Amino acid sequence: MIFRIARKEMTEMIRDxxxxxxxxxxxxxxxxxxxxxxxxxxEIRAQHIAAQQATREQWLKQGNxxxxxxxxxxxxxxxxxxxxxxxxxxxxxxxxxxxxxEAHKQNEFKYRPAQDATAVQRFGELTGATVLQLLLPLLxxxxxxxxxxxxxxxxxxxxxxxxxxxxxxxxxxxxVGVxxxxxxLLIPATxxxxxxxxxxxxxxxxxxxxxxxxWMSLGYLLYFGAFIGxxxxxxxxxxxxxxxxxxxxxxxxxxxxxxxxxxxxxxKSLRPTPSAFEFGQKMELALKNGADGHDPADARNKKLEExxxxxxxxxxxxxxPVNFAGMRLQEGENHGNEVFDHAYADLWSVxxxxxxxxxxxxLAAPGLAARSISMGFAGSDFPQHxxxxxxxxxxxxxxxxxxxxxxxxxxxxxAPYFAGDDLWAKVPAFEYTAPAANWxxxxxxxxxxxxxxxxxxAVAAAVWTARRMQVY
Amino acid sequence: MFEAIGLSKTYNGSAALHPLNxxxxxxxxxxxxxxxxxxxxxxxxLFLNFIxxxxxxxxxxxxxxxxxxLESKKLLAYIPEQVMLYRNLSGIENLEYFTSLxxxxxxxxxxxxxxxxxxxxxxxxxxxxxxxxxxMRQKVGIAIAIAKKARALLLDEPTSGLDPKASNExxxxxxxxxxxxxxxxxxxxxxxxxxxxxxRVGIMKHGHMVxxxxxxxxxxxxxxxxxxxxxxx
Numbered sequence: 001m002i003f004r005i006a007r008k009e010m011t012e013m014i015r016d017x018x019x020x021x022x023x024x025x026x027x028x029x030x031x032x033x034x035x036x037x038x039x040x041x042x043e044i045r046a047q048h049i050a051a052q053q054a055t056r057e058q059w060l061k062q063g064n065x066x067x068x069x070x071x072x073x074x075x076x077x078x079x080x081x082x083x084x085x086x087x088x089x090x091x092x093x094x095x096x097x098x099x100x101x102e103a104h105k106q107n108e109f110k111y112r113p114a115q116d117a118t119a120v121q122r123f124g125e126l127t128g129a130t131v132l133q134l135l136l137p138l139l140x141x142x143x144x145x146x147x148x149x150x151x152x153x154x155x156x157x158x159x160x161x162x163x164x165x166x167x168x169x170x171x172x173x174x175x176v177g178v179x180x181x182x183x184x185l186l187i188p189a190t191x192x193x194x195x196x197x198x199x200x201x202x203x204x205x206x207x208x209x210x211x212x213x214x215w216m217s218l219g220y221l222l223y224f225g226a227f228i229g230x231x232x233x234x235x236x237x238x239x240x241x242x243x244x245x246x247x248x249x250x251x252x253x254x255x256x257x258x259x260x261x262x263x264x265x266x267x268k269s270l271r272p273t274p275s276a277f278e279f280g281q282k283m284e285l286a287l288k289n290g291a292d293g294h295d296p297a298d299a300r301n302k303k304l305e306e307x308x309x310x311x312x313x314x315x316x317x318x319x320x321p322v323n324f325a326g327m328r329l330q331e332g333e334n335h336g337n338e339v340f341d342h343a344y345a346d347l348w349s350v351x352x353x354x355x356x357x358x359x360x361x362x363l364a365a366p367g368l369a370a371r372s373i374s375m376g377f378a379g380s381d382f383p384q385h386x387x388x389x390x391x392x393x394x395x396x397x398x399x400x401x402x403x404x405x406x407x408x409x410x411x412x413x414x415a416p417y418f419a420g421d422d423l424w425a426k427v428p429a430f431e432y433t434a435p436a437a438n439w440x441x442x443x444x445x446x447x448x449x450x451x452x453x454x455x456x457x458a459v460a461a462a463v464w465t466a467r468r469m470q471v472y
Numbered sequence: 473m474f475e476a477i478g479l480s481k482t483y484n485g486s487a488a489l490h491p492l493n494x495x496x497x498x499x500x501x502x503x504x505x506x507x508x509x510x511x512x513x514x515x516x517x518l519f520l521n522f523i524x525x526x527x528x529x530x531x532x533x534x535x536x537x538x539x540x541x542l543e544s545k546k547l548l549a550y551i552p553e554q555v556m557l558y559r560n561l562s563g564i565e566n567l568e569y570f571t572s573l574x575x576x577x578x579x580x581x582x583x584x585x586x587x588x589x590x591x592x593x594x595x596x597x598x599x600x601x602x603x604x605x606x607x608m609r610q611k612v613g614i615a616i617a618i619a620k621k622a623r624a625l626l627l628d629e630p631t632s633g634l635d636p637k638a639s640n641e642x643x644x645x646x647x648x649x650x651x652x653x654x655x656x657x658x659x660x661x662x663x664x665x666x667x668x669x670x671x672r673v674g675i676m677k678h679g680h681m682v683x684x685x686x687x688x689x690x691x692x693x694x695x696x697x698x699x700x701x702x703x704x705x
Contacts, residue, residue, distance in 0.1 A: 001571060008561070008569050017562040155556030162626075163574040164518055164545030471522045 001165070002225045005173025006180055011183045013143065023185055026139050030131045030189045032156035037086030037128055038196035044081045044097075046202065051098070052078050056429050064418045067403035067411075068329060074102030075399070077392040077430050082379025083209040084216065088129035090380025097390065101430075104332065104402075107421050108276070128193070129374050132220055133367055134256045137227045140178065141248040144231035145170040147174050148469060149241035161471050171236065171466035175228050175459065182224060190217070211437035219373030219444070222451035226366050229458025236465035259365035266361065268353035278413055279347065286339040304331050318413045324408030333400050340393070343344040347388055355382070359446050366454040369447040376444045383443050387435055402427055473498050473547075473624045473655030474519060478528030488514045490679045491528055494670075498623065501656040503687075505699060506676035512659035514532050514624050514679070519657065520550060529601060532624050532656050546575065549617030549623040553632050554626035555609040559602035561611050563587060566601055571619040578619060588627055590615035607638035614645050617654075625649065627658040643669040667695050674703050 012279045013019045027068060053078040062073055085092060100107045148170075151157040193215075198206045232249055238244035274282070304327065308320055317324045355372075362369035373379035402423075411417035441448075474496035481489040485547055489511040504512040517523045519530045521537040521544070530537045535544040557566040560573070567583050578586070584687050587597045590611040601609065609629055625646075631639040639662070646669055650656055660666050667687050673695065675683045676695045682702050 004569070004572050008558070011565075012560045013559055155552060155554060156558065158520075158552060159523065159556060159570065160548065160573065161522070162545060162548070162550035163570060164542045165573050166542065322492075 001169045002097065002173045002176060005165075005175035007171060009174055009177025009242060010180045010184075012186075013177070019143065019181070022139055022142055023181075026131065026135050027185050027189065029126065029135060031192060033126045033128045033131050034086065034189065034193050034196055036126065037089075038200055040083055040089075041083065041086040041197075042200040046110055048078045048080055051076065052430070053162065054302045059419065059427070061121065062424060064420045066417055067406045067419045067423060068103065068325070070081070070398055070419070070424065071103035071329075071403040072435075073325065074100055074396075075430065076103055077395060077432070078387050079385070079387075080432060080434065081203050082384075082434060083205050084212055085380045086196060087127065087132075087193065087216070088374045088378035088380055090129075090375035090378055091382050091385060092380045095382065095385045101399065102324075103329070103400055104336055106336075106344065106393050106396070129371070129378070133370055133374065134224075136224060137256065137367075138225065138252055140182070141231055141245070141252050143178050144174070144228060145179065145210050145235055145245040145248050146241035147178075147232050147239050148236040148466065149244045152236075152469075153241055158471050167466035167469065168463045170460045171232055172459075174232055174360060175225075175462060178228050178232075179224070210448045212379070212440065215437055215441055215444075216374060216377035217354055219370060219377070222368035222448070223366055224450065226458045228453035229455065229460075229462045233391040233458060233465045236456070236469040240412070253345060255367040259361065259368055260371065263358050263361045263365070264389045267357035270348065270357055271350050271353040273350050273354070279343070280307060283339060283343045285341065287336060296377070300331065300335060301328055304364035305325055323408050323411035323417075324413055326409075326411060328403045329407065330404040331399065333397070333404065337397060344389075351386075353380055362447065362450045363453075366451055369450040372447040373444050373451070376440045376447075377437070379440075384435065384440070388432060391432050392430070399427050432444050473533055473658050474502070475531040475534075476515070476518075476528065477531070479515070479518055479525055479530050480527040480572065481511075481523065482520060482526040487679050489518070492681055494674070494681065496657055497693065498509065498653045498655050498670060499650050499669045500542075501595075501650050501658065503670035503673045504657065504659040504676055505661070505663065505666055506659075507703060509678075511678040511679040512627055512676055515676075516550075516628050516657065516659055519548075519626055521545075523686045536648055547622065548626060549611065549613075549620055549622035551613040551627045551630045553629040554606060555613035555630075557601040557604070557609055557612060560600060562600050563592060563597040563608070565613050567619060568614055570616045574616075574620050576619055583615075583619065586619045587612065587616040589618055590645060607634050607642075610634065610642060611645075614642070614649075616647065622649075623654055625654055625656040627656065627660075629660055630658065631660065631662055639665060653682075663696050663699055664692060667692050675699060677702055 028233075059073075059075050062070060076098050079092075079096075081092075096108070146153075148157065161167070165185060194206065194297060201209075230251070231244075234251075235241070235244045238247060283366070305324070308322070308324065308327065309315065309317075312320055312322075314320055314365050326331070358368050358372065362372070372381065376383070406419055406423050407417070410419070474494065476492045476494040478491040478493060479489065480487065492511075492515065494502075504515060506512050514523070518525050519532060519537060521530075521541045524538065532544040533547045536548070537544045557563075558569070561569065564580065564583050564587060567587060568578070568580075571578060571583070584597055586592055588594060592611045592615065594607060596608060597603075601612070602616045606611075626648075632644050633680070635644060643665060646656060646658070649672070658666075658670070667690065670687050671685060672686050673690075674681050675698070683698065685695070685698070687695075
């Protein structure tokens with residue numbers, strides 16, 4: 001009976017001009033956003049490959065120089081763009097796409113597209129995620145607000161109930177009918193998106209993106225299920241279809257427009273992040289005085305010198321069998337690494353706490369959970385930015401160790417020293433592997449839990465209110 | 473088939489239906505007469521279990537409509553003042569939908585046959601009901617009852633607003649259904665139609681069943697006179 005009801009709902013919707021027009025608009029926007037996303041992804045991917053090759057070439061062909069000069073010459077690490085970021089750019093425009101890896105410093109990321117955005121772009125960018133998170137729920141509201149209230153006003157509800165149709169079957173049938181109509185929109189869009197990814201990145205990357213796409217789809221299905229169930233519950237509960245529409249549009253605005261901004265402000269006020277200036281100043285101070293403020297650089301260098309003289313049983317630096325400058329530089333790196341680890345761990349812990357606030361608020365607005373899942377599997381959320389930043393920093397440290405080790409081993413304490421291409425080639429090219437879908441799924445467990453809770457509660461509410469609704 | 477035993481309904485302390493005792497056998501057409509607010513629609517809604525009784529019981533085919541809500545509905549068909557259908561579906565699609573929800577499975581030709589039996593031309597059956605007149609929609613309602621092989625029919629002013637010809641056709645269909653053994657309870661304002669169609673009439677006033685007559689015992693003028701006498705009391 002549920003599928004019979006669903007079939008009739010779909011037939012009616014497809015024949016309804018209002019559905020055809022609104023579905024066509026949503027489909028056009030979705031297809032358009034995917035096309036724009038595809039163009040953006042292809043462009044960024046090509047730029048990334050070219051820039052990564054260029055920085056590698058520059059490193060290998062920098063000529064003869066002191067290894068520490070080479071360490072300052074440094075390299076760029078470019079964050080690769082994930083195929084599914086054509087659906088959701090996430091935090092990428094704000095976190096930056098490249099980081100300069102040099103001696104002594106764990107630099108901030110550079111080149112944030114949001115900095116170059118025009119005023120219009122800052123107002124809101126059309127992406128697949130915008131359509132899926134904002135416009136699809138609006139379409140669901142428009143399709144379902146009169147599902148029960150409208151039938152009650154029309155009189156068909158009495159006709160149905162007089163036949164002995166179970167209200168729960170009616171609610172589930174309507175839910176399946178709306179879901180089926182949405183799938184008519186989403187399936188072609190998904191096929192088009194898959195073709196776009198394959199064309200832009202090749203079959204191998206597309207295959208690798210499939211598990212992520214599967215998880216992302218599951219997240220969106222739960223989100224749409226929550227909206228369908230909730231909208232049907234409101235329609236069954238409301239005294240009129242007008243009241244149902246007003247209530248649902250109110251929730252849609254809260255969920256899609258108000259909650260994301262409010263959640264950011266609430267999270268920031270509960271767990272404030274330091275400004276870039278404060279963060280930089282704190283780190284400078286820690287580098288100078290030690291992570292705990294009681295280990296100044298001069299004292300460290302003095303102790304290193306004393307320890308080495310004692311170890312090699314000599315009375316002056318020039319007599320050391322190892323290069324003192326290299327030892328001092330590596331010691332400085334080790335100290336810096338400790339400071340960076342401490343500072344970034346603190347900063348990222350604040351971000352994680354802010355993220356936890358978002359998760360809690362998602363209990364009131366499921367769009368927050370859907371957004372988190374979407375960005376997560378698109379590979380454009382903060383944890384994956386942090387994952388890349390960690391990989392880049394590990395590479396920087398390896399590069400510094402290699403340069404300093406060469407200095408320690410080969411440089412003299414009394415004469416200038418230059419290394420050449422052989423040393424540069426010893427440093428492998430930077431290669432980054434994004435975390436697997438399961439890693440992201442583990443990060444998104446609570447978001448999935450919240451969406452599943454919303455979906456089940458909304459469908460249960462639809463069935464419950466349908467059982468108790470006034471027939472007229 | 474229909475049985476009301478001390479059936480009553482009160483809204484906020486105000487009685488919409490005082491305890492009603494009524495029995496309608498298969499083959500009978502019982503017409504409920506009365507002014508607006510007399511309790512006719514309340515009685516029908518109680519049999520449909522659209523509203524819960526304050527007291528007493530309503531039974532269809534021996535089944536309590538509250539305790540056996542779904543089972544009792546399998547026995548009946550309901551035709552309201554305006555049979556409302558899905559305007560984006562054709563007459564035959566509406567019939568197929570409603571009968572399938574009632575548990576029936578019929579071929580397209582069978583469905584067309586039911587509509588024809590109810591008086592709807594085949595060409596009209598294929599049209600979307602957005603273009604139907606009230607009379608055509610009422611015929612689809614009858615076709616649902618025919619297809620469902622309903623043994624009990626509840627009709628709430630079904631001929632209101634129909635032209636005399638359509639109204640007469642509708643009465644003929646009801647007689648045919650009762651002739652096949654269905655029990656019919658019909659609320660109406662139309663005294664002429666009640667006399668012509670019904671086997672019994674009951675006059676309701678302020679929630680009370682004040683009188684019952686067999687239509688065979690009365691002429692049209694008698695029924696009108698008795699009805700008006702009750703209304704003036």
